[in-house]
Each structure stands twice: as C-alpha cells, then as structure tokens.
Amino acid sequence: MKEKILVVDDEERMRKLICAYLIKEGYETLEAENGAQAINMFKSQSIQLVILDVMMPVMDGFTTCRELRRFSNVPIIFLTAKAEDEDKIIGFELGTDHYITKPFNMKLLLVKVKSILNRVYYSEAQPKKEHFYDGLAIDELSHKVTIDGTALNLSPKEYDLLLYFVNNKSIVLTREKILDYIWGVDFYGDFRTVDSHIKRLREKLGEKASLISTVRGTGYMFEGKHDEKNID
Numbered sequence: 001m002k003e004k005i006l007v008v009d010d011e012e013r014m015r016k017l018i019c020a021y022l023i024k025e026g027y028e029t030l031e032a033e034n035g036a037q038a039i040n041m042f043k044s045q046s047i048q049l050v051i052l053d054v055m056m057p058v059m060d061g062f063t064t065c066r067e068l069r070r071f072s073n074v075p076i077i078f079l080t081a082k083a084e085d086e087d088k089i090i091g092f093e094l095g096t097d098h099y100i101t102k103p104f105n106m107k108l109l110l111v112k113v114k115s116i117l118n119r120v121y122y123s124e125a126q127p128k129k130e131h132f133y134d135g136l137a138i139d140e141l142s143h144k145v146t147i148d149g150t151a152l153n154l155s156p157k158e159y160d161l162l163l164y165f166v167n168n169k170s171i172v173l174t175r176e177k178i179l180d181y182i183w184g185v186d187f188y189g190d191f192r193t194v195d196s197h198i199k200r201l202r203e204k205l206g207e208k209a210s211l212i213s214t215v216r217g218t219g220y221m222f223e224g225k226h227d228e229k230n231i232d
Helices: 012-024 035-044 061-068 085-094 106-121 156-167 175-183 191-211
Strands: 004-008 028-032 049-052 076-080 098-101 130-133 136-139 144-147 212-215 219-222
Touching: 004 012, 004 035, 012 028, 012 106, 028 035, 035 049, 035 061, 049 061, 049 106, 061 076, 061 085, 076 106, 085 098, 085 191, 098 106, 136 156, 136 191, 144 191, 156 175, 156 191, 156 219, 175 191, 175 219, 191 212
Parallel strands: 004 028, 004 049, 049 076, 076 098
Antiparallel strands: 130 136, 136 144, 212 219
C-alpha cells in the first residue's frame, strides 16, 4: 500500500518540490494551498500523514491542526518559517508529531516522514498487549483507549504519554524524562509542553484523571489498580 501524504502550503513551488521528493520515495501525494482546502480534502480521502505550513491565507496551519485534532489522530508535521520557541510550543500543544523550520534539509524531512509512518502504522508485530486499570483499557496493537467501554480520542502524543506512564507504573517521572522520551532530546521546548499535554490528557480521562498524580516539585506518576477480571 502506498501511504498518502497531504502537503499543505500556500507556496506552489514549495508544495511541488516536497511532493516530487515524496513521490520519488514511493509515497502518494495530495496538495492543498490553505487549511480550509486541506480539511475538505482530508474528509474525502484516506490520508496517512499531513505536512503543514503555518502562515497561510483563509485558514492558517495552527487553526488547521486544531480542527484536524477534533476528529483525527493523523500524524502531522509542521514545516514552517515560524521558528520561535513559542511557535514550536504552540505546535506541540496543538498535537503535532514534529516541527521542522524553514529553510530545512529535505533528507531530514524524508527521514521524519518515514520514521513517523513506521511508528504509527508499521510497528513490528508482537503478541497482543493490553492494560487494564480501574476501568481504563489500552490496546497497544490498535492504539485503542477506552474508559468503561467508551473510546477516547487521544492525539498521538497523548497516547504515547499515557502508555509511557502505564509502562512506568508507580515510578515518579520527571518533566525532563518525559520531555526527552516523548519529544526527543533534540526538542528545544520547555516543561510547559509536558504540563499542557498532561492537562489535556487528564481532561480526556475525566473521572479517571486521578490515575496520573502530580508529584510536587518533581513530575508525575501513574497510580492505578489492575482490573483483575480483565487479566488473563
């Protein structure tokens, strides 16, 4: 199957250049010149990844990302000239998977595209692994998360955060450790990114938000009891 990638940029030359390299790597591409066009296209196509500019007419990239996250967890890479740390923080808080600034290295973009697609869609097959805590259920193969049977719509970063906590149950995780593990050591943002993502994750967990406790002055910790009836 050819992965379909949507490239969203108001500069036609940039779109064509990126698409040419993606096609050479074996991907199928679609183009949109603004966020509104991208949203409409996304709803009528099966798209596996979005490369998104920020400064565009009609609907900018930040707004587009926010709208996409209302109904989809599709991987998103911001590719933009907005290089300030505050812009990067906004991008990650909105749910992007990576933030690349222009001018950029095309090889780096292609590596990031391949890495994200492999992680999200082609993780090496392994025995089914599920976690059950106080009504919270996580299926690692399908990335499906439910609370008392009701599915949660988590962004990729929120899912990664939750799984990281679960796999480190009862261990205090500092903000620095979380930042390095989830965003990578090359991420230049600060701890506010961690706090804002955990805040949104707790909001989505609702009554189960207390599973993630704050360790004052240090970080966070996942605390919960296994649901024995669901454990083989």
